[in-house]
Amino acid sequence: MSGPHPATGPATLLVIAKEPVPGRVKTRLTPPYTPMEAAAIAEAALADTLHTVLKTPARRRVLVLDGAPGPWLPPGFDVLPQGSGGLDERIASAFAHCDRGPALLVGMDTPQLTADLLMGVGRDEYDAWFGPAADGGFWALGFAEPSRAEALVPGVPMxxxxxxxxxxxxxxxxxxxxxxxxxxxxxxxxxxxxxVAACCPVGSRFATTLNSLAEVGR
Incomplete structure (x- = not known):
């Protein structure tokens, strides 16, 4: 068993995401939402996630994107394309973009994420970080040595x-x-x-978007 990994400073923060295009994102929201509305909800979730990452100390911030950047992308991110294969392989390849030093990857489906939840990653004495999701998946995965992802992620059923x-x-x-x-x-x-909207911080784009759609009725 490996011992505690020495604290090395802020982590590289990766966001793996899909361009919020109607019909390609959040299809399980349709119905009750239209494909256009579902895409707006996805865009708000992604924007909130990116702005939270901007508020978090980081060595580097990277958006690993399936698609093209849009006006929802704030400055401060390197944008890299996702690799090929299943999600497990694409997650592993995202870590391959990282230099040595800790790296943490999050998705775009948890807009309630706050900078406080990410604080300390890379500065604490751990070899890995894991954020479980309530549906049995995970919302965050990190490694003190990003190269470990190549052996430990591919083959995990997504x-x-x-x-x-x-x-x-x-x-x-x-x-x-x-x-x-x-x-x-x-x-x-x-x-x-x-x-999730009920748990979002004040000023959340996600909660604002969802509330505006609720006001027009379903």
Whole structure:
């Protein structure tokens, strides 16, 4: 088993995301939302996530994107294309863009994310960081040595109710000292969206967008 990894300073923060194009994102929100509305909700979630990452001390900030950047992208990010293959392979390849030093990857489905939740990653004495999602997946994954992702992520079954358990077990079986982050709810369904909006910080683009759609009725 590896010992505690020495604190090395702020992590590289990666956001893996899909361009919010109607019909390509948040399809489980349709119905009750239209594809255009679902894309607006996805865009708000992504924008909130990116702005939270901007507020978090980082060595480098990277958007690993399937698609093209839009007006929702704030300055301060390197934008790199996602790799090929399944989500497990694309997550692993995202870490390949990192230099030595800690790196943490988050998705675009947890707009309730705050900078406080990410503080300390890379500065604490851990080999890995893991953020479980309420649906059995995970919302965050990080490594003190990003190259470990190449062996520990590919082959993990994605989008199942045991994805997170399999990934977490792999980290443990590799002997890594893991810091578990709080459980967060992903936005997959309309009910999820309402629950997440209620947890979002003041000024949330996601909550504002969802509330504006609710006002026009479904």
């Amino acid at each position: 989008s199942t109710d045991h994805t997170g358990a399999v990934q977490r077990r792999r980290l443990a079986e590799a002997g890594l000292n893991v810091r578990d982050l709080p459980v967060l709810l992903d936005v997959d369904t309309a009910a999820d969206a309402v629950a």
